[in-house]
Amino acid sequence: EAGVTQSPTHLIKTRGQQVTLRCSPISGHTSVYWYQQALGLGLQFLLWYDEGEERNRGNFPPRFSGRQFPNYSSELNVNALELEDSALYLCASNVNRAYEQYFGPGTRLTVT
Amino acid sequence: AQKITQTQPGMFVQEKEAVTLDCTYDTSDPSYGLFWYKQPSSGEMIFLIYQGSYDQQNATEGRYSLNFQKARKSANLVISASQLGDSAMYFCAMREGEGGSTLGRLYFGRGTQLTVWP
Numbered sequence: 001e002a003g004v005t006q007s008p009t010h011l012i013k014t015r016g017q018q019v020t021l022r023c024s025p026i027s028g029h030t031s032v033y034w035y036q037q038a039l040g041l042g043l044q045f046l047l048w049y050d051e052g053e054e055r056n057r058g059n060f061p062p063r064f065s066g067r068q069f070p071n072y073s074s075e076l077n078v079n080a081l082e083l084e085d086s087a088l089y090l091c092a093s094n095v096n097r098a099y100e101q102y103f104g105p106g107t108r109l110t111v112t
Numbered sequence: 113a114q115k116i117t118q119t120q121p122g123m124f125v126q127e128k129e130a131v132t133l134d135c136t137y138d139t140s141d142p143s144y145g146l147f148w149y150k151q152p153s154s155g156e157m158i159f160l161i162y163q164g165s166y167d168q169q170n171a172t173e174g175r176y177s178l179n180f181q182k183a184r185k186s187a188n189l190v191i192s193a194s195q196l197g198d199s200a201m202y203f204c205a206m207r208e209g210e211g212g213s214t215l216g217r218l219y220f221g222r223g224t225q226l227t228v229w230p
Contacts, residue, residue, distance in 0.1 A: 031215050042116075042203060042220040043157075056217055088155055099145055099164070099214050103157035 002027065004104035006091050012110045013081050021076040021107045025093030031055075032074040033094075033101060034066060038087040046089075049074055078109075086111045113138055116204050118221035125194045125228055132179070133189040133224045135204030143209025146187040147218065148178065151201040160202075163187060165209075194228045201225050 005024045013019050025032050034046040045058040049068035063079040072093075078085055088108050092101035117136045125131035137146065148160040163171045163178045171178045179188040191198055202225075205218040 033217065035218075035220075042222040043205075043218070045217045045219070048215075048217055050215060055215075058217070090155075090157060092157070094215065096213055096215055099162045100147060100159040101218060102159065103149075106155045108155070 004091055004093050004102055006089075006104040006107050008107060009105070010108045010110075012112060015081055015083060015111055017081050018077065018079045019081060019109060021078075021089050021091075021109070022073065023076070023091030023093075023104060024073045025091075026102055029093035029095045029098075029102070030072055031094050031096075032068055032072065033092040034074070034076050035090045035092065036060075036087045037090060037106075038084070043090065047076065081111045083111050085109060114221075115139065115219035116206055116221035118204055118224050120224045121222075122225045122227070125191075125226065127196060127228055127230050128193055130190060130192045131194055131226065133191070133202050133204075133226065135187045135189065135221060137185050137187060137204075137206050139185075139206065139208055141208040145207045145209075145214070146178065146180070147205040147207070148176070148187075148189045149203045149205060150198075151203060151223070153200070157203070161189070191226075196228050196230065199226060199228045 031050040035043040048056040066076040068074045088106045090106045092103045094101045144165045146163045150158045161173045161176045175192045177190045201223045203223045204221045
């Protein structure tokens with residue numbers, strides 16, 4: 001069974017640019033979660049999508065947005081990039097009755 | 113207030129010894145779940161163990177066990193017979209109940225860096 005996949009693995013952007021990160025959940029999983037892990041910090045919750053709907057949002061500005069597609073894959077968009085957006089962005093998926101969230105390898109974003 | 117507190121930024125243990133990583137949590141919800149994840153230097157989060165708030169017994173998974181003390185709101189991870197490959201960052205996390213669903217965001221602590229030496 002394939003795990004959660006994310007793309008790209010790494011990317012470098014300039015302040016003010018926009019970026020799109022992609023996540024494919026495990027087959028059969030309907031929920032996708034996005035977390036930000038800045039250097040030296042724990043994971044901060046960004047967004048939760050389930051069955052195509054945004055269910056919950058963390059304390060991030062509106063320039064962080066996303067969506068979930070009918071095949072349950074998801075995109076995270078970040079507009080007007082700032083230096084402090086440099087972080088590892090982790091996507092996780094699960095399905096009801098599965099306690100744990102399964103994480104992907106992450107996308108490492110560097111903003112210069 | 114922090115939902116999850118991990119007070120040990122770093123821990124060192126000799127190979128084959130046991131080690132306990134501390135975690136305390138804060139919630140007023142009677143239904144919640146507690147998790148431990150391992151993050152090697154590669155970055156991927158690996159699920160280790162889960163404890164539900166209504167579980168009577170402490171959870172165990174192989175060399176991992178969760179010492180759940182509900183009244184003290186602590187959920188310490190015990191790793192027995194440490195191996196060199198256990199060297200990684202360990203995160204404690206919690207999900208608060210949402211009508212019995214197992215879906216929902218996780219709250220993470222800041223992590224404990226475990227180093228296992230030969």
